[in-house]
Amino acid sequence: ETGVTQSPTHLIKTRGQQVTLRCSSQSGHNTVSWYQQALGQGPQFIFQYYREEENGRGNFPPRFSGLQFPNYSSELNVNALELDDSALYLCASSLREGQNIQYFGAGTRLSVL
Amino acid sequence: AQSVTQLGSHVSVSEGALVLLRCNYSSSVPPYLFWYVQYPNQGLQLLLKYTTGATLVKGINGFEAEFKKSETSFHLTKPSAHMSDAAEYFCAVSEGFGNEKLTFGTGTRLTIIP
Numbered sequence: 001e002t003g004v005t006q007s008p009t010h011l012i013k014t015r016g017q018q019v020t021l022r023c024s025s026q027s028g029h030n031t032v033s034w035y036q037q038a039l040g041q042g043p044q045f046i047f048q049y050y051r052e053e054e055n056g057r058g059n060f061p062p063r064f065s066g067l068q069f070p071n072y073s074s075e076l077n078v079n080a081l082e083l084d085d086s087a088l089y090l091c092a093s094s095l096r097e098g099q100n101i102q103y104f105g106a107g108t109r110l111s112v113l
Numbered sequence: 114a115q116s117v118t119q120l121g122s123h124v125s126v127s128e129g130a131l132v133l134l135r136c137n138y139s140s141s142v143p144p145y146l147f148w149y150v151q152y153p154n155q156g157l158q159l160l161l162k163y164t165t166g167a168t169l170v171k172g173i174n175g176f177e178a179e180f181k182k183s184e185t186s187f188h189l190t191k192p193s194a195h196m197s198d199a200a201e202y203f204c205a206v207s208e209g210f211g212n213e214k215l216t217f218g219t220g221t222r223l224t225i226i227p
Binding site for chain 1: 117145147149155156157158159162164203205207209213214215216217218219220
């Protein structure tokens, strides 16, 4: 149990819709990273937030956006969903000033029809 | 840019046999290296990490890995496989403090033969 919780666990959307995924960090952590894991692949870095500011972004289009709140919880928003957005979305929290260990939640499985 | 290569997308070993999962990395700075395990329908669990210091690192569940800079490798081993080790294993690299983004390999699915 990592203390990182994600909601919802499963989600079904149709192409063109918008979705919001949520993540609660482990207590004491100030950094949240989001990853997309397509079926049979390793996780791909989407972006990271540190103290409510974006701190690095992977090769994902602007329709992927995020927020980090003062309590360090986070949201991932995806607009104009495409079929290829179907994946497991993983959130990881860490303490920037710590040992650089990311602790992952169980993920949200998004299916786009 | 960093990258990770995991040789062998599927590895099968007999229960009680040695487990060896291979990982090679590329990094322009001294890397931080990690092994994560993923059980079906679950998130990633950290097995072990290398940041600095001792190159042989021990993790949970009897796993260990050795950082070999000259070979740019970080292979994962376990002396005796157990049925509960069946899972997907991911090697990952980061640049460390200030840039904690993880770059993952494509994973190795470990099957244990009874």
